[in-house]
Amino acid sequence: MAEDGTDNEEVAEGEDEGEKKPGKMKLIIIVVAALVVLGGGGGAAAYFMGYLGGGDMMETADGKMEPAPPPPKPVFYYSVPEITVNLSSAETRAHYLRMTISLEFSDKDMVSQVEPNLPRVMDAFQTYLRELRVDDLSGSAGLFRLKEELQRRLNVAIYPARVDDILFKDIKVQ
Numbered sequence: 001m002a003e004d005g006t007d008n009e010e011v012a013e014g015e016d017e018g019e020k021k022p023g024k025m026k027l028i029i030i031v032v033a034a035l036v037v038l039g040g041g042g043g044a045a046a047y048f049m050g051y052l053g054g055g056d057m058m059e060t061a062d063g064k065m066e067p068a069p070p071p072p073k074p075v076f077y078y079s080v081p082e083i084t085v086n087l088s089s090a091e092t093r094a095h096y097l098r099m100t101i102s103l104e105f106s107d108k109d110m111v112s113q114v115e116p117n118l119p120r121v122m123d124a125f126q127t128y129l130r131e132l133r134v135d136d137l138s139g140s141a142g143l144f145r146l147k148e149e150l151q152r153r154l155n156v157a158i159y160p161a162r163v164d165d166i167l168f169k170d171i172k173v174q
Helices: 008-048 108-129 139-157
Strands: 057-059 065-067 076-079 083-086 096-105 165-173
Touching (some): 076 108, 096 108, 108 139, 139 165
Antiparallel strands (some): 076 096, 083 096, 096 165
């Protein structure tokens, strides 16, 4: 017996048990953490490879799996009547611009909002187009600027409706 009245054998056993429990607890924590990391990594890999809820996958021509593109959004068109205007010119010979365009909308309700405002739209177009010169319409850059400016003026004229794009059906400069 020890001086404090305890049995030495009991103290030795208690120490052994105390040492084993924290060691076992650390081992359990490490094993659980490793399983979480491996499970998470495997789950992420399966998700990105398309095995788990990664969305619709499609095979490309080279055999790779890629996410399927989203379905196309519905598009609505409205044809504007043909527009013919004199272009601004310092020359004695007159130049004319004749064009037919379509307006592109992503919402069918927008089309119904343009029709009552068509006189305002045509006025905005005619006012702008009559100030253009032949040089303003040359090349693809000139047509791009024309498209952007017409779209801006159109969106102002039909506000709060909005046009997504203007498409040239026919454009002639004579």
